[in-house]
Amino acid sequence: MPVLSAGEGPLNRGQRSLIGGDQAVAVTIYDVAERAGVGIGTVSRVLNDSPQVREKTRQRVLAAIEEFNYRPSPIAQRLSLRKTLAIGVITPFFTRPSFVERLRGVEAVIAESEYDLIIYNVETVARRDICFQEVPTSHRVDGLIIISLSPGDEDVARWAEAGVPVILVDADHPLLTRVVTDDVAGGYKATRHLIELGHRKIAYISNPLDNPFGFTSSRYRYRGYRQALADFGLPFQPEYHQESDHSRAQTRAATERLLSLDDPPTAIFVASDTRAMGVLEALKARGLKVPDDVAVIGYDDIEVAEYLGLSTVHQPLYETGALGVELLLKQIDDPERSPMRVELPLELVVRQTTVG
Amino acid sequence: MPVLSAGEGPLNRGQRSLIGGDQAVAVTIYDVAERAGVGIGTVSRVLNDSPQVREKTRQRVLAAIEEFNYRPSPIAQRLSLRKTLAIGVITPFFTRPSFVERLRGVEAVIAESEYDLIIYNVETVARRDICFQEVPTSHRVDGLIIISLSPGDEDVARWAEAGVPVILVDADHPLLTRVVTDDVAGGYKATRHLIELGHRKIAYISNPLDNPFGFTSSRYRYRGYRQALADFGLPFQPEYHQESDHSRAQTRAATERLLSLDDPPTAIFVASDTRAMGVLEALKARGLKVPDDVAVIGYDDIEVAEYLGLSTVHQPLYETGALGVELLLKQIDDPERSPMRVELPLELVVRQTTVG
């Protein structure tokens, strides 16, 4: 039974069926106002917990809301407030364990806020470029978290012009607030650990130092690795540095190359735990004992590392994501906030792949 | 330098600074229209690739868009179109490998569409109830994918009334379109595999059959397990069925219980690969050889299963997610579409934890 009212004004808004047959028709603030016998301003005030509504009125409005099972339209709110109430996250390979763990931190904090979380997954350089171009300027999000992808100066300038707050997690740019760890120190810790165990022939397997995505962690960890070798007076052997992509297969191949050297290493530092699995696989295939024949240390401390008994460098993945969002929310509230760099600590985790 | 125009009408819209100092101010369709010397309707037509714009006009508009670097506001479009252009996904424990893999399928298809992806992560029953209550009625999404959580009749009725299309993935309800696998058959396949290898004492470790989230897969796989035992004339031993939550620790404990029985099993079917890792861990701790002393088969075929050499039942996780979204998009286009049940096939994957 349609609820109609005579056209008594230039605009006849809010006059619609409440029982729309199959067609669900949204109840609006006008319906509620009419039902409660108040103006739409008052309904809006009730919705927004404004103190300046008399308790009696408030109850009437709440009753009408309840009766109609009214829910305000977030879209209309957003248009009116000129906020999208959404936060975007641009992350590469969002299904890989380390990124998932960062996302978990991001999600946890956003879930507690009034914002929605929109994920932009990046698996190709082209898609990264599109995301960098489009997402910040498309009025889709009030703020942006970017994980492990470092923007260029032009990107940052464009985003500043668009007025979109951007926080980097595990990436760097001097003009943006960022949550990072010290990858050089991480590489150093891992390498020093192996040296202190008596190893002298230590290999390093990582991403290509120059890679199309511009991931920097492998390069910085490489620096730490070199530094540790130097500090302890060990020579650097170029053939001890092997590159592989993320895949186990390629990492196996890289490990094979190391093992086939005339003077193979006795320890391998791998720039991620997932890759370390490829190393362990290769060693097993060759019948080599870990850590007796070859010691292995990974990086990240993803969940499976504990299961595998993998020594590694613990990164606060969850925390970086969570902190990134917290900083973003502050920045949204106060856009004038000057950029800061937050560094979270790393921790060496010693397990059975280095210490029998 | 502010671009101003005298108030020459009742509404003076779109008159704003284009260079807002620090304050980025959005360019609107009015600015573009004025610049191109056309009406807003024409700009809108150009934006929406309407054929009824003269090529010459079109070029002028495109030039103005380019000059101002104009991007239409999705929020305003959504309000006007009365579509949110967003799809929600309600998933429990979105960081666990099997859910991540489903999400990957979901994301891949949504990324190709015009929709945004909003993730609602559920880690508690309370949060599930809130999501079931609020998300579909809150005008936030045009459609909803629900993973592994089965709604009740009241839920479904409420959603129907709200007019929100809902697709289930790995969950069931007769009134909703759903993408499922045959968990009974999966349990049967796994158990039969063990039987055919000669095992007669076969245990089953799963979620509690009755669990607060209402996950049903463990129960159905249990049925398959029982059925296989029966078909091959093997007795069912109640103590061979152990329950654990998702954690490795609890699964280790469940395994310990099995191993401590007077007549311990020689094979264990575990209802997920992640749990299977707990089983392997427990066996290793006891110094038992796999598969010689105890054979193990998991479920899901997550990425790490291959690495571990874990026999398992392969579920098309990615495909269920992708297909779910495809069906949802169709349903959004045609809300009258009658609900259907799509069943994807399972596949036994034999690796080293069952066949040495």
Next chain:
DNA sequence: CTTCCAAATGGAAGCGCTTCCATTATACCA
């Protein structure tokens, strides 16, 4: 019972689009 002030309320305007309808320009034909 007035008077006056603060509190409460109503609702127009505006957020930035799409779309419909009325109007204008163009093209075609006789």
Next chain:
DNA sequence: TGGTATAATGGAAGCGCTTCCATTTGGAAG
């Protein structure tokens, strides 16, 4: 050349909110 069908265009109205400002109400004080 004029007339007419058709294509192109302009812009008001409307999407459902928030907020500001003007107006009304309630109640305390006299």
